[in-house]
Amino acid sequence: xxxxxxxxxxxxxxxxxxxxxxxxxxxxxxxxxxxxxxxxxxxxxxxxxxxxxxxxxxxxxxxxxxxxxxxxxxxxxxxxxxxxxxxxxxxxxxxxxxxxxxxxxxxxxxxxxxxxxxxxxxxxxxxxxxxxxxxxxxxxxxxxxxxxxxxxxxxxxxxxxxxxxxxxxxxxxxxxxxxxxxxxxxxxxxxxxxxxxxxxxxxxxxxxxxxxxxxxxxxxxxxxxxxxxxxxxxxxxxxxxxxxxxxxxxxxxxxxxxxxxxxxxxxxxxxxxxxx
Numbered sequence: 001x002x003x004x005x006x007x008x009x010x011x012x013x014x015x016x017x018x019x020x021x022x023x024x025x026x027x028x029x030x031x032x033x034x035x036x037x038x039x040x041x042x043x044x045x046x047x048x049x050x051x052x053x054x055x056x057x058x059x060x061x062x063x064x065x066x067x068x069x070x071x072x073x074x075x076x077x078x079x080x081x082x083x084x085x086x087x088x089x090x091x092x093x094x095x096x097x098x099x100x101x102x103x104x105x106x107x108x109x110x111x112x113x114x115x116x117x118x119x120x121x122x123x124x125x126x127x128x129x130x131x132x133x134x135x136x137x138x139x140x141x142x143x144x145x146x147x148x149x150x151x152x153x154x155x156x157x158x159x160x161x162x163x164x165x166x167x168x169x170x171x172x173x174x175x176x177x178x179x180x181x182x183x184x185x186x187x188x189x190x191x192x193x194x195x196x197x198x199x200x201x202x203x204x205x206x207x208x209x210x211x212x213x214x215x216x217x218x219x220x221x222x223x224x225x226x227x228x229x230x231x232x233x234x235x236x237x238x239x240x241x242x243x244x245x246x247x248x249x250x251x252x253x254x255x256x257x258x259x260x261x262x263x264x265x266x267x268x269x270x271x272x273x274x275x276x
Contacts, residue, residue: 016125016133021140024103028141031099032148038095039152042086046162049076079164083153084172084242092149092176093236097208100142100184105200107134108269109191131192131269135262138184146177164242171246172237178254179236183208185261193268208232232257 021028076082108131111117120130150173157163183204191200211231218228228234235250 016120016130017136017140020107020134020137024137024141028144031095031145035095035145035148036152038091039087039149040156042083042091043153043157043160043162045086046079046082046157046160049082050161079157079162080168080242082162083164083169084237084240087149087153088172088176088237088242092146092173093179093233096142096145096176096180097183097205099145100138100180101187101201101204101208103138103141104135104184104187104204105191105197107131107138107188107191108265109195109197109200112195113197127269128266131188131266132262135185135188135265138188139181142177142180142184146173146180149173149176167245168242171241174246175236175241175251175254178251178258179232182232182254182258182261185258185265189261189265189268192265193272195272 076085108117111120121127150170153162153164153169154166186204186207187200190203191197194200212233214224214227215231215233218224218231232254235247235253238250239247241247241250
């Protein structure tokens with residue numbers, strides 16, 4: 001069979017890894033084109049926003065505190081402030097989480113529900129290798145998409161006089177990758193432990209919404225403030241990486257949480273009885 005023949009070929013990084021990416025190539029292409037198109041659309045609005053920045057800023061100052069926390073108190077007269085508000089507050093993290101959660105849920109639970117996991121595990125590859133390759137494919141797809149976003153802003157932004165410092169912009173883009181990978185890792189762990197794709201999508205999606213709300217409301221709600229440190233979104237945008245560059249501690253927390261989720265997935269996968 002084609003699947004078995006592909007997996008049996010010895011390769012460097014992993015045949016499951018390359019096959020997973022190959023199976024996703026069309027979806028990744030459409031994701032990349034859509035993301036690039038969205039970035040071009042947002043950058044094309046910059047001249048109009050810049051020319052009316054004072055009005056935007058006055059409008060934001062009159063919003064309730066929780067709305068200010070939601071949008072962020074960014075300066076619309078600067079490219080960094082504009083991108084932080086329009087790209088990195090909603091669009092980029094939402095798209096990356098949606099992609100990564102979907103990929104993580106399909107990795108094992110999707111294969112199991114489709115009936116192809118038995119065949120995948122029937123060839124002489126250890127479960128651990130299969131899972132690591134699936135995780136690597138999810139992370140590689142996420143990295144590809146944030147790279148498309150980075151290239152699109154750098155390439156098309158100057159056409160609309162939108163130029164941003166590469167250090168801070170790269171840090172924010174990298175944090176977007178780490179955030180998406182974290183929730184994708186949680187989806188992978190839940191799908192691996194339960195074999196249920198819907199649960200693997202629903203739990204991390206709900207967790208993303210809940211932790212986003214906590215991070216947004218915590219500055220205005222005193223009793224939520226201690227819980228803000230539990231939100232991945234705090235480590236995603238806390239410290240304003242667009243202006244201050246990458247925070248190694250915050251990046252390490254996001255990467256470390258992904259590693260914990262992957263470790264749990266490995267533990268659960270090795271112990272699950274998949275014969276039932």
